[in-house]
Amino acid sequence: MPKLGMEPIRRAALVEATIAEIGAQGTLDVTVSQIARRAGMSSALAHHYFGGKEQIFLAAMRHVLAVYGAEVRGALAMAEGPQARLIAVIRAGFNSSNFRPEVIAAWLNFYALARTSPEAGRLLAVYKGRLAANLVHDLRPLVGEAAPGIAERLGGLIDGLYLREGLRRGAPDGAGATAHVLWMLDLEIKGALA
Numbered sequence: 001m002p003k004l005g006m007e008p009i010r011r012a013a014l015v016e017a018t019i020a021e022i023g024a025q026g027t028l029d030v031t032v033s034q035i036a037r038r039a040g041m042s043s044a045l046a047h048h049y050f051g052g053k054e055q056i057f058l059a060a061m062r063h064v065l066a067v068y069g070a071e072v073r074g075a076l077a078m079a080e081g082p083q084a085r086l087i088a089v090i091r092a093g094f095n096s097s098n099f100r101p102e103v104i105a106a107w108l109n110f111y112a113l114a115r116t117s118p119e120a121g122r123l124l125a126v127y128k129g130r131l132a133a134n135l136v137h138d139l140r141p142l143v144g145e146a147a148p149g150i151a152e153r154l155g156g157l158i159d160g161l162y163l164r165e166g167l168r169r170g171a172p173d174g175a176g177a178t179a180h181v182l183w184m185l186d187l188e189i190k191g192a193l194a
Contacts, residue, residue, distance in 0.1 A: 011049050011059070013039040018060040023102020028057065028109040058119055061110050065127055068098050072134065082138040083189075089134045090181045093158055094174035104166035111163070131155050143192035150188045157181055 017039035021030045032053050036046040050056040075088035092098065114124040135151035143150060161177040 007049065010039070010041060010045065013041070014046055014049060014056055015060045015063045018056050019064070019102050019106050022057070022060075022109055023100075023105040026105050026108075028053075028113065032056065054113070054117060054119075057106075057109070057113065058117075058123065060106060061120070061123060064098075064103055064106055065123070068093065068127075069130070071095060071098060076134075082141045085138040086135065086142075086185060087182060089131070089138075090154075090158065090185065091178055093162065094178045094181075096174065099162075099165070099172050099174040099177075101166075101172060104162065104172055108163060108166045128155065131158070139189075142189055146188075146192040150192065153188065154181060154185060157184055 014035060017035050018030075021035050021038050022028065025034075030053075031043075032046050033043040035053075035056060036043040039046070046056065050059060071092040072089055075092045076085055079085040079088040097103075110120060110124065114120040132148075132151050132155055135154055136147045139147035139150050158181055161180055165172040165174075165177055
């Protein structure tokens with residue numbers, strides 16, 4: 001077995017520390033020193049691995065998106081039929097691994113960063129594109145040409161509920177957010193077929 005070097009372990013620790021620190025502070029106004037301290041290493045080492053705070057944060061968001069993508073793929077593999085697949089995609093976004101307070105705080109800050117950072121903007125566009133593609137793919141057999149418009153509205157609702165949950169005090173209500181989106185999905189399908 002090849003020996004795992006320290007770099008991947010330290011990078012992973014910094015990514016997790018970034019998510020935790022942003023969750024604790026609720027803002028991107030954290031320092032590399034705070035992140036490194038939480039990860040149990042020096043800020044010089046954090047700079048060595050990532051270069052700066054924005055690069056560390058983008059690595060953290062890539063990690064968040066990778067976890068989300070794995071959840072979606074796993075849920076889709078278990079779902080049979082377009083409606084079940086749509087429900088699986090919606091539920092994956094609000095499940096416990098993707099809907100923790102610190103992850104929600106990271107998303108809130110990611111949206112703000114995407115307005116000024118081209119790299120964050122590209123990463124956000126990839127997320128939005130994949131969500132839209134998943135929704136359109138399984139809406140099309142149910143509603144035909146209305147699929148892109150419905151996917152756009154559902155995506156906006158998903159993002160809006162996610163952000164709203166991030167701004168409220170207390171534990172996030174993933175089940176409640178999921179129920180709102182599923183209710184809208186049902187209305188959209190019925191409306192398109194009427």
